[in-house]
Amino acid sequence: DTAVSQTPKYLVTQMGNDKSIKCEQNLGHDTMYWYKQDSKKFLKIMFSYNNKELIINETVPNRFSPKSPDKAHLNLHINSLELGDSAVYFCASRSERGTTYTQYFGPGTRLTVL
Amino acid sequence: DQQVKQNSPSLSVQEGRISILNCDYTNSMFDYFLWYKKYPAEGPTFLISISSIKDKNEDGRFTVFLNKSAKHLSLHIVPSQPGDSAVYFCAASISGSARQLTFGSGTQLTVLP
Numbered sequence: 001d002t003a004v005s006q007t008p009k010y011l012v013t014q015m016g017n018d019k020s021i022k023c024e025q026n027l028g029h030d031t032m033y034w035y036k037q038d039s040k041k042f043l044k045i046m047f048s049y050n051n052k053e054l055i056i057n058e059t060v061p062n063r064f065s066p067k068s069p070d071k072a073h074l075n076l077h078i079n080s081l082e083l084g085d086s087a088v089y090f091c092a093s094r095s096e097r098g099t100t101y102t103q104y105f106g107p108g109t110r111l112t113v114l
Numbered sequence: 115d116q117q118v119k120q121n122s123p124s125l126s127v128q129e130g131r132i133s134i135l136n137c138d139y140t141n142s143m144f145d146y147f148l149w150y151k152k153y154p155a156e157g158p159t160f161l162i163s164i165s166s167i168k169d170k171n172e173d174g175r176f177t178v179f180l181n182k183s184a185k186h187l188s189l190h191i192v193p194s195q196p197g198d199s200a201v202y203f204c205a206a207s208i209s210g211s212a213r214q215l216t217f218g219s220g221t222q223l224t225v226l227p
Contacts, residue, residue, distance in 0.1 A: 035215075040219070041201075041219060044217070045216075050212070056214055090157055090158070092215075101207050103148075103215060104160065107155075108155070108157050
């Protein structure tokens with residue numbers, strides 16, 4: 001009964017490759033996010049989708065492209081991977097109903113670019 | 115520029131005592147604040163939140179205090195337990211369609227048995 005799941009948990013790849021990280025939530029939430037935790041442990045917003053539409057795109061290289069096939073999924077595609085892309089990527093989701101703005105996070109995907 | 119700051123990277127407390135974790139923010143537009151707990155190799159887990167219209171919210175052993183004039187919030191854990199040892203992140207959001215979270219850098223809490 002995992003609420004927010006991500007695959008894979010670990011991803012090791014060579015520079016220049018293209019890779020994808022998948023995220024699924026079974027909470028019925030309307031809004032989903034991608035965050036990046038860098039080497040200094042800061043968690044920073046990358047993208048936000050609401051009902052399959054992009055509503056936030058922070059200053060992220062256009063090598064990163066989110067794709068939302070439906071409300072329950074938000075995948076992250078990364079082209080031409082660079083060493084600096086190594087980080088932990090977290091997916092999160094939130095309900096638009098009510099007045100609480102709690103986001104629920106997935107377990108994270110540790111990406112290592114060699 | 116960090117809009118949410120946690121100035122203590124670590125805190126050690128004896129089991130049974132109170133743990134107080136602090137967080138400061140600079141953006142007066144923030145109107146909702148949350149605390150998350152994170153264990154290694156796991157995602158952040160929601161602990162407790164508070165709206166800017168309140169100054170206190172309590173949930174079991176966890177209480178969050180908000181001082182809007184000082185732009186400061188704190189998380190109190192009483193009594194502290196060894197299982198509380200984790201990294202605690204403060205986060206804030208602004209009213210709007212996205213409600214993305216702006217996180218502090220985290221405080222590593224260690225509860226000593």
